Amino acid sequence: MSSKASSASVSIKACGHTGGNCLVAELDFDEGEVVLEETPLxxxxxxxxxxxxxxxxxxxxxxxxxxxxxxxxxxxxxxxxxxxxxxxxxxxxxxxxxxxxxxxxxxxxxxxxxxxxxxxxxxxxxxxxxxxTALFEIMSRANHSCDPNVRMIGDGWPGQLIAVRPIQAQEEILLCYGGWDTEFLKEPSTARQKYLSEHWGFQCKCVRCEREASIRTS
Incomplete structure (x- = not known):
């Protein structure tokens, strides 16, 4: 597993579609590369x-x-x-x-x-x-997607975000809040939306959810 990870490999930027902040890649990453490595605050x-x-x-x-x-x-x-x-x-x-x-x-x-x-x-x-329960100054800014481009590795020290597909510079870093090694990503959109609403208080409007919604209504 290769790594370019440092605080300079990502940046925190204003996120227009949520009104808050988001985490953005400052470099290109290949699948399997460490995007960010960070010790918890x-x-x-x-x-x-x-x-x-x-x-x-x-x-x-x-x-x-x-x-x-x-x-x-x-x-x-x-x-x-x-x-x-x-x-x-x-x-x-x-x-x-x-x-x-x-x-x-x-x-x-x-x-x-x-x-x-x-x-x-x-x-x-x-x-x-x-x-x-761990809180990170940078890693904790990553927003959710039901089609994430990173997963979090939290079985050692420090924590790591690992690319699960190629990521281009200036692309938003997106995690799955339902976990990686779970059944969440296999669930239909209605079940995913229910879980996210109950636990995080938002309705997901990621590319996957919007695509699945358009299929249901077409």
Whole structure:
């Protein structure tokens, strides 16, 4: 597996079709090449988070963050401009109810933003010490497509984005939010849309979804 990966191999740019940011290739990549290699800004080890769990998982993650991440790093993560798109998902409604019941009112706004950012941008990452939730400053900007051009490798250190087909310079870097080694990409568009709406709060309008929609209506 060859690599050109560095922070200079991709850039973060304004994304006209979403109104947010996107990740764009600055070089050409062949299939199998490492597009980006990055260590997480934040890793939350499952076993450590579970030690804080008294009722909901969301409250446990916030308790862990306050105790082990610290206010300074939490404030830095909130300032990065990462997507908060999952705020309109079904999962976010469960999150809001849990925080209202379990987190002091004075912390509620920061807790909600921090957890929504995690929901919107984090990866399940097989870190060196076990399974984690990982947040990346650059990699986490990649948008979703049901016809992705990269996959994420999270079974080592650091994390990597690997090209699954040739990518041209200035092409947007696109991941599958439903996972690579799953059945998600084999599902019909209605099932994919339902999953994305419930978990991330958006309707996918990628090339594949638009093509399948036009076939259904023709």
């Amino acid at each position: 934040l890793e939350m080890l499952d076993t450590e988070v579970l030690a804080f769990r008294h009722s909901s998982h969301y409250a446990a993650v916030w308790s862990f963050a306050q105790e082990c991440v610290g206010q300074e790093k939490i404030a830095m993560l909130l300032s990065l401009g990462l997507s908060e798109g999952a705020a309109s998902s079904c999962k976010a409604e469960d999150l809001k109810r849990a925080l209202e019941a379990e987190v002091p009112c004075s912390q509620n706004d920061d807790a909600l933003r921090f957890l929504v950012i995690l929901m919107s941008n984090s990866f399940r990452f097989k870190g060196v010490n076990g399974k984690t």
